[in-house]
Amino acid sequence: MIKKQKHSNSSQDEQQYNLYKxxxxxxxxxKLAVVGMIVLFLVFFVAIFGPYIxxxxxxxxxxxxxxxxxxxKHWFGTDDLGRDILSRVIYGARTAFIVAVSVxxxxxxxxxxxxSLGAYIxxxxxxxxxxxxxxxxxxxxxxxxxxxxxxxxxxLVNWMDMQxxxxxNEFYRNTILADFVLVFGSLALIKWxxxxxxxxxxxxxxxxxxxxxxxxxxxxxxxxIVKKYVIPNSIGPIIVYISASLGEAMVFExxxxxxxxxxxxxxxxxxxxxxxxxxxxxxxxxxxxxPALVLAIVTIAYSFLxxxxxxxxxxxxxx
Amino acid sequence: xxxYILHRLLRWFPTVVLILLTxxxxxxxxxxxxxxxxxxxxxxxxxxxxxxxxxxxxEAGLNEPFLVQFGNYMWNIMHGNFGNSLVSGRSVNxxxxxxxxxxxxxxxxxxxxxxxxxxxxxxxxxxxxxxxLDNLIVGFxxxxxxxxxxxxxxxxxxxxxxxxxxxxxxxxYGLFNPMVITPLVILSLAPxxxxxxxxxxxxxxxxxxxxxRTARSKGLPRRTVVLRHILRPVLTPVVSQVGLLIIxxxxxxxxxxxxxxxxxxxxxxxxxxKDSDYPVILAIVFIFSTxxxxxxxxxxxxxxxxxxxxxxxxxxxx
Numbered sequence: 001m002i003k004k005q006k007h008s009n010s011s012q013d014e015q016q017y018n019l020y021k022x023x024x025x026x027x028x029x030x031k032l033a034v035v036g037m038i039v040l041f042l043v044f045f046v047a048i049f050g051p052y053i054x055x056x057x058x059x060x061x062x063x064x065x066x067x068x069x070x071x072x073k074h075w076f077g078t079d080d081l082g083r084d085i086l087s088r089v090i091y092g093a094r095t096a097f098i099v100a101v102s103v104x105x106x107x108x109x110x111x112x113x114x115x116s117l118g119a120y121i122x123x124x125x126x127x128x129x130x131x132x133x134x135x136x137x138x139x140x141x142x143x144x145x146x147x148x149x150x151x152x153x154x155x156l157v158n159w160m161d162m163q164x165x166x167x168x169n170e171f172y173r174n175t176i177l178a179d180f181v182l183v184f185g186s187l188a189l190i191k192w193x194x195x196x197x198x199x200x201x202x203x204x205x206x207x208x209x210x211x212x213x214x215x216x217x218x219x220x221x222x223x224x225i226v227k228k229y230v231i232p233n234s235i236g237p238i239i240v241y242i243s244a245s246l247g248e249a250m251v252f253e254x255x256x257x258x259x260x261x262x263x264x265x266x267x268x269x270x271x272x273x274x275x276x277x278x279x280x281x282x283x284x285x286x287x288x289x290x291p292a293l294v295l296a297i298v299t300i301a302y303s304f305l306x307x308x309x310x311x312x313x314x315x316x317x318x319x
Numbered sequence: 320x321x322x323y324i325l326h327r328l329l330r331w332f333p334t335v336v337l338i339l340l341t342x343x344x345x346x347x348x349x350x351x352x353x354x355x356x357x358x359x360x361x362x363x364x365x366x367x368x369x370x371x372x373x374x375x376x377x378e379a380g381l382n383e384p385f386l387v388q389f390g391n392y393m394w395n396i397m398h399g400n401f402g403n404s405l406v407s408g409r410s411v412n413x414x415x416x417x418x419x420x421x422x423x424x425x426x427x428x429x430x431x432x433x434x435x436x437x438x439x440x441x442x443x444x445x446x447x448x449x450x451x452l453d454n455l456i457v458g459f460x461x462x463x464x465x466x467x468x469x470x471x472x473x474x475x476x477x478x479x480x481x482x483x484x485x486x487x488x489x490x491x492y493g494l495f496n497p498m499v500i501t502p503l504v505i506l507s508l509a510p511x512x513x514x515x516x517x518x519x520x521x522x523x524x525x526x527x528x529x530x531x532r533t534a535r536s537k538g539l540p541r542r543t544v545v546l547r548h549i550l551r552p553v554l555t556p557v558v559s560q561v562g563l564l565i566i567x568x569x570x571x572x573x574x575x576x577x578x579x580x581x582x583x584x585x586x587x588x589x590x591x592x593k594d595s596d597y598p599v600i601l602a603i604v605f606i607f608s609t610x611x612x613x614x615x616x617x618x619x620x621x622x623x624x625x626x627x628x629x630x631x632x633x634x635x636x637x
Contacts, residue, residue, distance in 0.1 A: 032458070032461070131330075131334075134334075135334050135337065135338065138334070138562070138566075138608065138611050138612050138615055139338055139608055139611070140566055140569050140570060140604075140607040140608060140611055141566070141570065142569075142570040142573055142574075143569075143570075143573070143588070143603065143604055143607055144342075144604075146588070146592055146600075147342055147345055147346070147600060147604060148345060150592055150595060150600070151345045151346050151597075152345065155348075247465075251467045254467070254469075254470075255467065255469060255574055258469050258574065259573070259574070259589060259592065260589075260592065260593060261592060271469075274469060274470065274473060277473070278473055278577070278578065281473065281476070281477055282480070282481070282487075285477050285481055288473055288474075288477060289474065289477060292470045292473055292474050293474070295467070295470050296465075296466045296470050296471070296474065299465040299466050299467060299470070300461070300462055300465040300466060301465075302465060303461045303462065303464050303465030304461060304465075307461055
């Protein structure tokens with residue numbers, strides 16, 4: 001009996017392995033997805049190792065060389081304060097990367113907790129979770145984040161000032177941190193419903209499967225059911241969610257700084273660089289074009305990769 | 320059907336109130352004293368007269384507890400009064416009256432155009448499944464889906480003006496002025512891929528149905544098959560996207576109106592954010608969420624009309 005069980009386990013592991021190997025093969029066969037993946041690896045690499053590769057510091061002003069078009073010295077040219085645009089774009093990648101990763105992580109955590117609560121407990125709790133998801137999905141997301149940022153920032157900054165006066169702890173002088181915290185929190189708030197919906201749906205559909213019922217009838221503890229059936233079944237959609245969410249969070253981050261909420265100058269963000277470029281584009285189009293083109297390429301890469309992942313992991317969806 | 324609509328409305332109303340309550344609470348507890356905000360902005364050296372401040376506060380009902388103030392605010396909204404701007408002192412109603420028509424005209428036109436062209440492209444793609452035209456359309460959809468409007472807009476302007484020597488598309492001269500074409504195209508392109516995908520997937524699904532084979536085998540011309548048997552069921556998935564389309568278009572209009580100098584809700588939002596003009600922000604949130612929720616409601620209602628199977632399912636649910 002024990003031996004048999006072991007045998008069936010290992011064969012199942014093998015199957016899982018094959019499923020992902022299959023998905024990987026399908027992904028690699030999709031040329032656009034591979035291009036997208038390469039671009040994104042490059043961006044992540046640049047974002048992580050930014051300080052070691054930038055030719056200049058992103059704050060270095062060379063007032064003798066303002067608004068210069070691209071040249072060998074400054075590949076993307078310089079902006080109105082003589083700062084090297086390439087270095088600023090690289091630091092912008094860092095900002096976008098930090099926001100994308102933390103927001104995706106946070107929203108996934110909230111989604112997992114609420115989604116599984118709803119699916120497991122059911123009844124009133126589930127109705128409430130579903131209602132909450134509906135509400136959040138029907139709010140114009142951009143506006144909600146704007147309101148949160150605009151109304152809470154003064155309060156948070158004020159609070160940090162008070163903390164600094166009380167404790168003299170330098171940590172509280174860091175207003176950049178306050179900016180980031182607000183952006184993370186508010187973005188996670190509008191992004192969790194998607195994650196929660198995916199998790200809830202997966203759990204519900206797995207719960208209905210006969211083999212789970214059989215496992216339950218055999219007295220398999222639920223922690224084991226979760227580990228053996230729920231998690232492996234949800235991983236595909238979660239991977240798709242993560243890839244889409246990383247891209248969306250980057251776009252949202254740029255959109256906020258484009259509007260002047262979110263991460264503030266002098267911290268470079270692609271959004272506020274585009275916004276700055278808009279003022280002078282007729283004279284110095286490169287100031288606008290450099291960050292805009294980079295953001296365009298990155299978002300297209302995400303789009304390609306997301307599509308490829310979707311095809312690879314849910315082959316049933318597309319024909 | 321009537322009961323269903325009533326049911327939806329009963330669920331919808333508390334949602335709107337909850338959203339407004341949340342936003343109001345954020346502003347109320349986060350932003351601080353509106354009187355101080357007004358005085359901070361008053362030009363010149365305003366004497367900070369405590370008694371006068373208290374008098375104004377008393378008069379405006381700002382010393383009431385939070386819930387009473389929120390109740391008053393809701394009461395005023397129901398009577399069509401959004402209060403006054405903190406910055407200019409103008410009534411928010413008049414500011415909205417100037418901005419709303421601009422955004423709604425452009426937004427609705429964009430949604431209309433992109434639904435038609437998106438459906439068309441999706442159907443064409445599906446009928447040429449896996450041929451170069453299909454790949455072209457799907458690739459186009461992927462690209463327009465990826466690039467955000469505040470990137471596409473400025474880049475297109477740069478190319479049009481500096482590359483092709485056209486006039487700068489800036490300002491609002493009515494919906495029928497050629498100035499409006501560029502922002503309209505940018506606004507329509509971004510969410511079009513949603514429609515293209517839905518229509519394409521819908522057609523592909525329908526193509527494998529028995530009745531299509533029957534229609535073909537009985538010798539109906541290809542055009543009749545497409546128009547009568549394929550287009551009809553594709554409408555349902557397309558209509559289901561309208562809610563998303565409206566959210567996307569509203570979001571995009573916030574981002575893009577500055578680029579093209581359109582004096583709409585997006586511009587109003589941007590200036591209101593810069594000035595922390597809360598009555599204006601609250602009013603815009605109210606309008607946006609109402610629009611989104613009403614359209615969701617309409618979509619839900621039209622579902623059973625478009626697809627009787629959905630109606631049967633819904634009755635089974637309840």
